[in-house]
Amino acid sequence: MSDVIDRPMLDQEKTAATRLKIIDCDIHPSIHAHSDLNEFLPKRWQQHLKEYGSHLRTPYIGTTPYPRSSPLIARRDAWPPTGGVPGSDLDFMRKQHLDPFDVEFGILQVLDLFIFSQQNLEFGAAIQRAINDWQLAFWAHRDPRLKASILVGQDGSDLGLAEIERCAKTGEYIQINVSPRANEPLGRRRYWPIYERAQELDLPLGIHVGGYGGHAPTGGGWPSYYCEEHQSNAHTVASNLTSLVLEGVPERFPKLKIVFIEGGFGWIPATMWRMDQHFERFRSEVPHLKRRPSEYVKQHFWFTTQPIDEPDEARHLRQLIEWVGIDRLLFSSDYPHWDYDDARYAFKTPLTEAERRKIFNSNARAVYKF
Amino acid sequence: MARHIVARTSEIPAGGNKVFGLEGRDIVVFHVNGEFFALLNRCPHEGAPLEKAACVARLTSPEPGIYHRDRVGEMLRCPWHGWEFDIRNGQSWFDPNRFRIRSYPVAVESGAELQKGPYVAETFPVHIEDNYVIVEV
Ligand code: FES
Numbered sequence: 082m083s084d085v086i087d088r089p090m091l092d093q094e095k096t097a098a099t100r101l102k103i104i105d106c107d108i109h110p111s112i113h114a115h116s117d118l119n120e121f122l123p124k125r126w127q128q129h130l131k132e133y134g135s136h137l138r139t140p141y142i143g144t145t146p147y148p149r150s151s152p153l154i155a156r157r158d159a160w161p162p163t164g165g166v167p168g169s170d171l172d173f174m175r176k177q178h179l180d181p182f183d184v185e186f187g188i189l190q191v192l193d194l195f196i197f198s199q200q201n202l203e204f205g206a207a208i209q210r211a212i213n214d215w216q217l218a219f220w221a222h223r224d225p226r227l228k229a230s231i232l233v234g235q236d237g238s239d240l241g242l243a244e245i246e247r248c249a250k251t252g253e254y255i256q257i258n259v260s261p262r263a264n265e266p267l268g269r270r271r272y273w274p275i276y277e278r279a280q281e282l283d284l285p286l287g288i289h290v291g292g293y294g295g296h297a298p299t300g301g302g303w304p305s306y307y308c309e310e311h312q313s314n315a316h317t318v319a320s321n322l323t324s325l326v327l328e329g330v331p332e333r334f335p336k337l338k339i340v341f342i343e344g345g346f347g348w349i350p351a352t353m354w355r356m357d358q359h360f361e362r363f364r365s366e367v368p369h370l371k372r373r374p375s376e377y378v379k380q381h382f383w384f385t386t387q388p389i390d391e392p393d394e395a396r397h398l399r400q401l402i403e404w405v406g407i408d409r410l411l412f413s414s415d416y417p418h419w420d421y422d423d424a425r426y427a428f429k430t431p432l433t434e435a436e437r438r439k440i441f442n443s444n445a446r447a448v449y450k451f
Numbered sequence: 452m453a454r455h456i457v458a459r460t461s462e463i464p465a466g467g468n469k470v471f472g473l474e475g476r477d478i479v480v481f482h483v484n485g486e487f488f489a490l491l492n493r494c495p496h497e498g499a500p501l502e503k504a505a506c507v508a509r510l511t512s513p514e515p516g517i518y519h520r521d522r523v524g525e526m527l528r529c530p531w532h533g534w535e536f537d538i539r540n541g542q543s544w545f546d547p548n549r550f551r552i553r554s555y556p557v558a559v560e561s562g563a564e565l566q567k568g569p570y571v572a573e574t575f576p577v578h579i580e581d582n583y584v585i586v587e588v
Contacts, residue, residue, distance in 0.1 A: 150533055157530035158503035421531055423497040 101437060102185035103424050104445035106385045107289070107342050107413035108178070108227070110220050111153075111168035112193045112212075117219065121211035129204055136200040138295035146293065147307040151419045159417030167417040171223055178416045179226060182424050185442065186451050188228050188255065189216055190289045190342060197260030198292045202237035206244065209233060213248055221253065228449070230258040230287055235272045242274060249282050255449045256287040256340065262294030267321045268328030276334050285338040285383075285448055288321065290314040311420075318344030319352050322382065326356065329369040331381040338448055340383045343415060347390035350404035353378050379406055383448055385413035386440065387422040395430040407436050411445045452556075452587040460559060460582040463487070466524065470502050473588045478555060480584060481506065481538060483524045488538045489555040489586045494529045495543075501552065503530035506538065527552075556587040 112118065119127055139146050151157060155167035159177065163170055179187060191212050199205030209232045216229035231248040233241035241259075248254050257279045265271065267288070279286050291314070297303045298313035300320075318341050331337065356374035360367070370377075384405065392398050402410065415421050424441065432440065445451070457471045463482040470479045470492050477492040479502045492501050508523040526544060527536045535544040541552035562581045 156499070156503075157505065158500055419531060419533065421497075423499075426497040 101441055102183050103412060103441050104449075104451065105178075105182070105184050105187045105414050105416070105424075106340070106411045106445055107190050107387060107415050108174075108187040109168045109192060109416065109418060110171075110174070110189050110216070110227075111166050112215070113165050113169040118208075118211045118215055121214040121218075122207060126204060126207040126211075130208075135195050135198075136204070137195055137198045137293060138200055139198075139293040147304075147310045149307060149419075154418050156417050156419055156421055171220065174416070175224065178414070179224070182414075184226055186228055186445070186449075187226055188287075188449070189220055189230065190258070190287075191216060191230075191232060192289070192291060195292060196232055197234055198262070198294065199234070202234065202240060205234045206237055206240035210244055210247075213244065213254070217251075217253055228255045230254060230256045231284070232258045233275065234263075235259045235267075235275050236264050238272065238274055242278060245275070245278055245282070249284070254284070255451075256285045257282075258287040258289060260292055260294070261288050261290055261317050261321055261341075261344075262292050262296070262298070264294065266324035266328075268324035268326070268330050270328075273330070273333070276330055276337055280334045280337040283336070283450075285340050287340050287342055288318075289342040290318060290344050314344055315348045319348050322349075322352060322378065323356060325382075326374045326377045327367055327370070329367070331377040332370055332372075335381075337381060338383065339381055340385065340411065340448065342385045342413065343387060344384065345388050345390055346384045346386065346405050346410065347401055349378070349384065349409075350401065379409065383409055383411050383444065385411045386427070387413045387415045388420045389422055389427045391429065398428070398430040402430070402432075402436075407439050408444060410440045411448065412441045454558075455586050455588060456565065456583050457586050458584045460487070460584055463584065466506060468502055471586070473586060476588070478586060478588065480557065480586065481527075483538060487557045487559060487584050489557045490527075490536075490538070490541050491553040491555075493552075494531065494534065495550050495552055496529065496532060496534050499529050499531040501527060501529065504528055505530070507535070509544070558585045558587075559583065560585060 115130065153166055159167035161170035161173040163173065168174065178184065193212065194208050196209060196212060199208065213229065213232055220227045221229045231245055231254045233244050235241055245257060259275065276286065298310060299316055304310045304313065322341065325331065325339065353375035360370065360374050390398060390401060412424060414424065455473050457480060458469060463469045463480060465482050468479050468481040470477050478489050479492040480487055480489045483506055490501060494501055505528040506524045507526050507528045508520045509526050511519045525538050527538050536542060536552050537544060541554035543550035559582050562583060565583060
């Protein structure tokens, strides 16, 4: 069979997508110039940024350890005609993404300045604070569709908690973001004060893949290729999901909502099956768990859809979606990055109108209370 | 198939491309190494605009660490997920049987020939010394 397309594929879906307003849970805005942060960054840290720059737990400061598939990991067509880097021009973002896709809400995920990987925790906290303010001033206040998250580094948890308080008072942020590559697996007790506060404030915990901790990104060590490293996003999310569930975070904080962002979802069914199987055998090792691990996953966790899995046969994607649960999935595009998903064509399997509504809108609406 | 005179050869610089709306479709014409190729301006994967694709070389490797580069400029690399297509026939490089971009025959003819034939474009001021790019849709 030849998949030549000379008219929009899934014509009906396209029509439906145009009718259905989309909530996009992963949009990446970029800083146009470091000086944009100056108004939010105390002189002392401006100077630090200029003189010392980043101090990360990996070598190759100022770059990433793996050459990406395209400059700034961006779509080639996402460079704004006015200059600047992809994601740095709100008007262009509106024209290229928000307007044509009828985005009702877009959740901002900032990755600039290796925000979660700074070794100097005070500098890291100052950058997070500046970026949290910048998200409002440069984006959310200029376009009410765009929503900001409170970025906190969980390894300096006292600084993180203070930042959560400061931002939560404004009532303008819709989730708390922490790093997937912290010093320890995310379920460890040292991070619980953040989870406790998130539960009290009723703000979902967002965990976006990426960044570099001191650990190799795979259990098998440091990969050779970007292609190989990109796979590790899924492993990282899987190990953090396992840690959170088995260390008892959802058991301890039953109202906490946790959203994994940009980890895809193909790996979830096997992770749940395996955890359940082990739970049956080793229950006495984790007596703090009152339910099967998959029940916690299906009740406390959500997953954004990008990068979507593309099995050779569409019906396999369909099964995957059912195994994970239609209620667990939140659409995300990852605009303007190279592995962006187009809302019209990314799901290469038919969805009913009710399912589309859930994945593209109402699941996110419920989690984030839009 | 209808033949459309779309441009003078000089209007599409070497290494560049131009998009034309022909019979309700966006068709992109590339100029590579003195030749012209017309393709639907839409990636068969998720629909990216191919006018933003990179014209790259074909890279092959008989074993890790040894690389061969040939057909410089003749592979299209999609601006989004980087799927590569042969610009000559629109076939995907990694899965040629399942994915290809619709491609269209292209001819370059001189103004003098066009004046003789049935394809005189009224909208084009005909300078008979020029060459024209013609796409069949
Ligand atoms: S849209 Fe072209 S490779 Fe995905």
